[in-house]
Amino acid sequence: MLSVGLLSQPNPPGRGLGASQIMQVVFDCLKEADLKLKPAKCSLFRSRVKFLGSIVLADGIKPNSEKVQAVAEWLRPQSLMVAQAFVTLASYYRRHTQSFVEIA
16 A cells, blocks of 8 residues: 555556555655665555554555444543543544544
8 A cells, every 4th residue: 555645646656556566666765765664564465454543444544443442431531631631542533433523
């Protein structure tokens, strides 16, 4: 999967190329930016990847059901600091929740 930023460009660098050619474009971009990859942390040619509490799919980003369940089962906050932590955590999933403002 190419970065959403790359794909949203008018002529993204990988459009119309095969998988190995796309990977070469990505590696070239990384090299040009002087960025390095750690092979042990790379997942190539996967259809879904867990990343920062979300599941990244070819057709978009969805919330990780384990994380959503943790938010749903959160105990009622007993202090202001715990309440603020809950609001921060729940707000992370606002883009995935219809009518989040009314629920929150």
